[in-house]
Amino acid sequence: MTNLADLDPACPDLAATAQPACATAGPAAPAGLRAATLAVRGGLHRTAFQETSEPLFLTQGFVYDHAAEAEAAFAEEIDRYTYSRYTNPTVTTFEERLALIEGAEDCYAQATGMSAVFNSVAALVSSGSRIVAARELFGSTLCVFDDVLARWGVRTDYVTGTDLDQWATALATPADVVFLESPSNPMQDVLDLPAIARLAHAAGAVVIVDNVFATPVLQKPLELGADVVVYSATKHIDGQGRVMGGAVLGSKEYVRGSLQALLRATGPTLAPFNAWVLAKGLETMPIRVKAATATALDLAGWLEDQPGVGSVRYPFLRSHPQHQLARAQMTGGGTVVTFTLDGAAARRDTERTFAFLDALRVIDISNNLGDAKSMVTHPATTTHRRIDPVTRHALGIEPTTVRFSVGLEDVEDLREDLDAALRVFRG
Ligand SMILES: *Cc1c(COP(=O)(O)O)cnc(C)c1O
Numbered sequence: 001m002t003n004l005a006d007l008d009p010a011c012p013d014l015a016a017t018a019q020p021a022c023a024t025a026g027p028a029a030p031a032g033l034r035a036a037t038l039a040v041r042g043g044l045h046r047t048a049f050q051e052t053s054e055p056l057f058l059t060q061g062f063v064y065d066h067a068a069e070a071e072a073a074f075a076e077e078i079d080r081y082t083y084s085r086y087t088n089p090t091v092t093t094f095e096e097r098l099a100l101i102e103g104a105e106d107c108y109a110q111a112t113g114m115s116a117v118f119n120s121v122a123a124l125v126s127s128g129s130r131i132v133a134a135r136e137l138f139g140s141t142l143c144v145f146d147d148v149l150a151r152w153g154v155r156t157d158y159v160t161g162t163d164l165d166q167w168a169t170a171l172a173t174p175a176d177v178v179f180l181e182s183p184s185n186p187m188q189d190v191l192d193l194p195a196i197a198r199l200a201h202a203a204g205a206v207v208i209v210d211n212v213f214a215t216p217v218l219q220k221p222l223e224l225g226a227d228v229v230v231y232s233a234t235k236h237i238d239g240q241g242r243v244m245g246g247a248v249l250g251s252k253e254y255v256r257g258s259l260q261a262l263l264r265a266t267g268p269t270l271a272p273f274n275a276w277v278l279a280k281g282l283e284t285m286p287i288r289v290k291a292a293t294a295t296a297l298d299l300a301g302w303l304e305d306q307p308g309v310g311s312v313r314y315p316f317l318r319s320h321p322q323h324q325l326a327r328a329q330m331t332g333g334g335t336v337v338t339f340t341l342d343g344a345a346a347r348r349d350t351e352r353t354f355a356f357l358d359a360l361r362v363i364d365i366s367n368n369l370g371d372a373k374s375m376v377t378h379p380a381t382t383t384h385r386r387i388d389p390v391t392r393h394a395l396g397i398e399p400t401t402v403r404f405s406v407g408l409e410d411v412e413d414l415r416e417d418l419d420a421a422l423r424v425f426r427g
């Protein structure tokens with residue numbers, strides 16, 4: 001059997017090498033590279049075998065040459081891998097790559113996006129803490145704030161995200177965390193990140209942005225004043241419908257301090273195999289997101305002109321209420337188009353919208369987004385069904401509202417599919 005040490009004299013003893021284990025000398029990629037290059041090369045630490053692709057370390061744990069080495073590792077006198085609930089080299093590759101793309105000091109990957117949302121906040125609060133959040137949030141995030149953290153004595157006050165006066169009023173009182181999504185799901189409200197961050201910091205709060213809709217490609221919340229960014233890697237980062245994952249990005253002090261302490265003890269660890277899939281997903285994420293965004297802009301503009309379509313919400317359309325803000329904060333409008341079909345006979349609106357969804361031949365009905373496959377969701381009966389109808393209407397979610405996650409198919413096939421289904425809707 002080949003001994004790794006024989007292969008590469010620069011790597012004489014794998015076990016004694018601090019992480020990244022047996023990397024080639026120097027940083028993983030030269031400094032000053034751009035995001036698309038870092039997506040392919042960031043975080044790559046080749047082993048002595050000089051493999052092309054990222055190695056997959058499918059292992060729970062690691063071994064020690066001597067008992068004293070284990071002692072030194074547990075005393076944190078040496079920096080090395082000990083157990084995959086703590087760290088794993090493949091997970092490190094994913095974390096480093098995403099941190100480089102985002103421009104964040106550090107990143108902690110987790111099993112799902114909801115783990116990232118929950119732990120990003122839980123690491124900062126204790127009984128008596130106060131969160132101020134935009135009302136327009138992912139459903140499970142609302143459950144975390146209203147059901148879980150509320151039971152633990154953490155209070156959340158909600159504001160309408162696009163209303164800066166409401167933010168100013170809420171943040172006239174000290175707060176510990178400000179949490180928001182921009183653009184929001186599904187109505188694509190665009191929130192003024194620099195203005196909200198200024199108000200939040202004056203109130204002593206840490207600003208956390210769920211950046212799933214914008215993706216790391218189209219918006220950099222840390223540059224706009226946020227302190228922490230969270231992702232569901234299940235969405236565009238995988239982008240091909242395979243694995244779940246999540247990530248929290250921010251300062252080294254926060255990520256390797258209170259966040260790491262919470263995660264190591266509670267264990268919502270990202271599996272090495274999933275980390276490997278996600279690291280490979282990052283390689284193609286910039287081109288996938290840009291291609292889907294171009295198709296989304298094209299179809300959003302086209303949909304506005306179609307009979308049967310009442311309104312279209314897309315951040316880079318002139319008709320969007322925060323169009324200028326979106327152009328200032330984002331480099332593209334994103335991969336999701338939300339539109340509301342003409343509602344006439346109120347009682348039959350859901351039925352007629354279902355007929356539109358059922359008539360699609362290429363685009364799938366699904367609750368996911370950010371996938372290579374285009375998907376439509378009916379928020380009122382699925383993702384947002386738990387919200388009462390009056391609040392739903394206030395948020396702009398009607399029985400005829402459709403969330404369209406644009407994928408990588410030929411734009412003309414998608415247009416023809418939508419056109420045929422609109423004909424069915426119009427009857
Ligand atoms: C999907 C999603 C989440 C949760 O991510 P999971 O990976 O499903 O746990 C959180 N926030 C937003 C905006 C999402 O779209």
